[in-house]
Amino acid sequence: MPETDPLEAGDHLVLIDGSAYIFRAYHALPPLTRTSDKLPVGAVAGFCNMLWKLVRAGESHSGFSPAPTHLAVVFDKSEQTFRKEIYPLYKAQRPDLPDDLIPQFPLIREATRAFDLACVEQEGFEADDLMATYAEEAKAKGALVTIISSDKDMMQLVGEKVRMYDPMKDRAIGIDEVFEKFGVGPERVVDVQSLAGDSVDNVPGVPGIGVKTAAQLLGEYGDLDTLLARAEEIRQPKRRQSLIDFADQARLSRELVTLKRDVVLDVPLADVAVVEPEGRRLVAFLKAMEFTTLTRRVAEAYGVEAAEIEPDPRLKAGADPAISPVAAAQEKAEDDEETEEAAARGEGELTPAALVGARIAEATATPVDRSKYETVATPERLAAWIAAAREAGIVALDTETTSLDAMQAELVGVSLAVGPSLACYIPLGHKGGDDGLFSEGLLPDQIPVNAAVEALRPLLEDPAVLKVGQNMKYDWLMLKRYGIDVTPHDDTMLMSYVLDAGAGPHGMDPLSERWLKHTPIKYEEVCGKGKGQICFDRAAIDKATAYAAEDADVTLRLWRVLKPRLVAEGKVSVYETLERPLVAVLGRMEMRGVAIDRQMLSRLSGEFAQGMARLEAEIGELAGEPFNPGSPKQLGDILFGKMGLPGGRKTPTGAWSTGADVLDDLAEQGHELPRRILDWRQLQKLKSTYTDALPTYLNPETGRVHSSFALAATTTGRLSSSEPNLQNIPVRTEEGRKIRKAFVAAPGCKLVSADYSQIELRLLAEIAEVPALRQAFQDGLDIHAMTASEMFGVPVAGMPGEVRRRAKAINFGIIYGISAFGLANQLAIPREEAGAYIKRYFERFPGIRDYMDATRAYAREHGYVETLFGRRCHYPDINAKNPSIRAFNERAAINARLQGTAADIIRRAMARVEAALQAARLSARMLLQVHDELIFEVPDEEIAATLPVITRVMEQAPLPAVALRVPLRVDARAAENWDEAH
DNA sequence: GCAAGGACGTA
DNA sequence: GTACGTCCTTGCA
Known part of the structure; x- marks a missing residue:
């Protein structure tokens, strides 16, 4: 029991609001359960970690000082308090306690006793009043007081010698913080609360007055009584009336929120002195709770051998051996085979199509059961799951991390699935809401990352076990950074892409909806969204388990549907030669990154800024008024409204069109302003998108820029690049090429660029079987000059540049699915003239018209086209009623065979x-x-x-x-x- | 704070 | 006329 030791000046009293702590911990900390019997112990764990930090403060580096000389954990004794008597609705809104919270109350009391600390509660009073009384008494004796509570009601106690500590936010609350929260000092907190009320505790306050208004009024009138007395003087009529009408309610509220500082204490202050806990008893308690990390720490600190101490027999779990996932997986696998065979028999034979049918039926018939997921907390359980994966020969895998950028992310956890609903989550890097001062940051019951990586490596590198992922490049890269080479692997996203590119999204959630008729937990449900979004390493472990294990579970289910579809639809080789190998190839490319010359870009930024400033001055002058040249709306009004220039076009939304082509026309006509705007836009683009943005992508570890290449982002099979997009680095203008010069090779190296010359045009010659074009390429001729010569009868030698330029535009137009409208636009010629060109082109190269007609017809019939290598590009709107939508899809389909084959x-x-x-x-x-x-x-x-x-x-x-x-x-x-x- | 639209860089 | 991704402004919540 705590010893008697009168408190003196200079002592340090710590008061912990036990009930409030449990509530806050329940909601803020990841819900943790005792491994052996699933007893919820999250709040208890947080509480014990905090107590440990406190009692060890003198010796540790926790920063919590001075070490407490006196400490009391204070609880609410009963619901019936004096406040209920004066206002029956007080705290009537409190919801019922969650089931998994109730058993933690007695455990917190047990924990307090195990630490040999005082546990205080008193009939008729809330913990707050007891704490206020203790604090008042300690302050009077010249001691320092720290109140550990997240309850804003306690802020009225803060002062010179009294500070608060919010254990959930890990934040000290002094006078400044009180000001920040209430807009007044601690002595006026009660007045603010009396006016503003509190919906949580059902304190009524004055309607229409919130904390801000209350603080403002009190700043003007001094205190609540003065304010209520002089309410007539208030200028805002509504506010004035409200204060007059609800003055009594404000006074009642004050009664409710004012803490009682003169309770006659059952346990005197002197009786809450801190003593050294009895190590063996504490270890016995912690072992019963199965807090392995803290047990070890405590045992080490007290020099006792944890292994020799029995868990507290009153509290320990009646151990219940968990079902082995190995056995369960085997059982499930056998079931599956029977189902499949039965289904296949039903079809008469085991054809690929029958298997797909069976798998699709299975996918919707076996509901996702999240209650079967396991949170893996020990190396033993991890080993069991690894064994299950080996047994199954296939495992779905998902990594949870701190960032979408695989080059910067840290591993937070890994999930595995070996069969339907047979999935687990291995938390590795989850941090608590109370790290910093009160714990080590990492939550308990997590396997150290290095140990988990070493345990997983043999499995993930085992050539006999297929690892399945959704967007595997991310997980491959992530694990590669931790030294694991995941192989062999399959990727459900890429399977979907091969089968359905253009026909729908390939993200996991939509695939799950489509094939499994199942809606997975959204990331937002685990981590929130917008400003309040937390990083995954702060997510509650039970929610993280449901989310992460489900991802692996769903991925494995998707694989079971999509893999047979590849076979049935003849796309295995597309997948295995054009998709799957690229996972590791792109992963390595992304890991390497590219070097950029930061100084060069910075200098360019300066130059561009100067150029823009000069142009802005001229633009303002020419416009006759200052305006934002970056605003197409303002620019349109100036050019076509105020200045009344001709040639104004409207965009589809009815706004003035101010695109480069329009401004270029105006500039041709001799107008200065459009020219300046175009120059300004070029500099603005180069600066914002390139010289300013690129350096922000420099990875601090590698000093290089690591773009991300997407494998499944386009309909045609092209890759895309993002964050940053390194596929659109300027090259066309002299200014732009300066940016390209900033992409440099590592010391001792050169950059090598190797590019296909006119590959799409060559493929057009191949696919459309145009003998003249094929011959021209075989002969190494200038293809555009040859086209011009064929079309216009002009000899190649001495051909005017303009003629060749037109032929080149036509050649490109063909690749893009040409229309007279588009060609006319491109060449700035009348539509009729463009139409005549096309006609002549088709006459000269009839194979091309045939090719285009055939492609259109094929796409209309099938809804997709195929590249030379069998990649399918779907165009579901190819038969749309709307002629322009239909025409658009036709052009896209024609282009896709060429672009996709390339x-x-x-x-x-x-x-x-x-x-x-x-x-x-x-x-x-x-x-x-x-x-x-x-x-x-x-x-x-x-x-x-x-x-x-x-x-x-x-x-x-x-x-x-x-x-x-x-x-x-x-x-x-x-x-x-x-x-x-x- | 978020989405849409406009503009523009690349192949 | 094809295929992308990013930046900025604007209008809405």
């Missing part, structure tokens, strides 16, 4: 080039892909040997699947920076 070819090259370089003992590292171009970083001395390897792999990429009749040509060059290599 994308397939470069994917094939990327999948092979690393091995080819390795085989040639070259150390070139592929960094970027820009649709028809690959960028490598190559040591200076290896460049000569590297260029032919890259070129060969790229040019031969279609083989052996497809032997093109047109040659592919690749140009490769090395230089210090990307601009010169390109």
